Amino acid sequence: MSIPRRFLPTISSLRALEAVDRLGSAVAAAQDLDLTHSAVSRQLKSLEEQLGVTLFLRAGKGLRLTTAGRSYARSVRDCLDDLAQASLQLRAAGERNGLSLAIPLTFGLYWMAPRLQAFLCDHPQVHINQATRDGPVDFATEKFDAAVHFGVPDWPGVDTLPLARNRLVPVARPGTGLGAETPPRQLLEMPLLHLTSRPGAWESWFLQHEVAPGHLRGALFDQFMALSEAVAAGRGAALLPDFLATREIRAGRMCQIGPAFEDPGNFYHLVWPQDPAPGPELERLIAFLRSRAEDPQP
Known part of the structure; x- marks a missing residue:
């Protein structure tokens, strides 16, 4: 039911x-909003009268938000x-139909970007806004x-x-x-670098190649990009996704030092809410990416 x-x-x-809550005084709020102090005071008094709730405690010329006022200001x-x-998205899109996507940084740069560019060339009427998210949305x-989620597809409602x-x-x-044919056991002699979101990757890699890893130690990184820079600087070896490793190897910044690791349990997925149903622009993007997605069976 719509509220009157x-x-x-x-x-x-x-x-x-919001400005008074954020800045701490009506004077600072007036400067921030390019208004006079009296104009801000009138706005606050009108708001209290309309709501019928005390939002501020007044002491001389100072203002202090009540508990109800602070809670309401957060919602506002x-x-x-x-x-x-x-408004920003509408201004950026103009008359085009917009989509907002959340994508992990490295996957977005090296796997998704060229495909989105191809999609936009085929569908110039669509405008895509993109934000970086490394966890589920x-x-x-x-x-x-x-959004793009990584892992086992057990996310509810999508x-x-x-x-x-x-x-x-x-x-x-x-x-x-070392090279691509290097025996996996030999890598145990190197400093091994790790990604915090995939702490067991090296253990899985060694076990897949029938090598007992023991207790692996090494520096931790929270982004593949930072991990890649550390490898290029000579700080040790790392496991990088193929869409990033291929680029770095071609650029001569690093070399492959063993067989690749296939993890069939985890996958990069495009996800979208089941309710409401996707609009026509999202349906077009889904169909486009489906035609260019990898086979989930390795």
């Missing part, structure tokens, strides 16, 4: 409340942020049409499209004397 619009305060009064800030984001609270296998390539800086 008479209960909705004006945008100007909500902006005044979220609404204003959503409105500002929607909560579509109930985040304003995305679709439909999924497998995009790319999890194929990891062991690499090191050139000059180590």
Whole structure:
């Protein structure tokens, strides 16, 4: 049921409340909003009268938000942020139909980017906004049409499209004397670098090649990009996804030092909420990516 619009305060009064909460005083809020101090005070008084709730405690010329005022200001800030984001996206898209995607950084740069560019060439009427997310997206609270998740497809409330296998390539800086045919056991003698989100990758790699890894130690990194730079600097060996490793090997910054590792249990998936159903632009993107996705069976 729609709430009557008479209960909705004006945008100007909500902006005044948010600014006072954020900056700590009506004077600072007035400067931030390019208004006079008296104009801000009137907005705040009007807001309190409309809501019938005390939002501020006044002491001389100072203001302090009540507990109810602080809670309301947080909700207002979220609404204003959503409105500002929607306005920014609309301004950027113009008359084109927009999609908002959340994609992990490295996968977005090296696997997704060329495919999205090809999609946009085929569908110039679509505008794509892209944000970096390295973990699963909560579509109930985040304003995305679709996202890329990594792992086993056990996320509730979404439909999924497998995009790319999890194929990891062991690499090191050139000059180590090692190559693609290096026996896996020999890598135990090297410093091994790890990604925090995949702490057991090296253990799985050694076990897949029938080598007992023992207790593996080494530096931790939170992004594949940082891990890649460490390898190129000669700090040790790492397992990089093939779409990044191939690029780095071709550039001469590193070399493959053993067989690639196939992890059939984990996959990169495009995911989107089951409710509401995808719109026509998202349906076109799903169909396009389905035609260019890898076979989930290694």
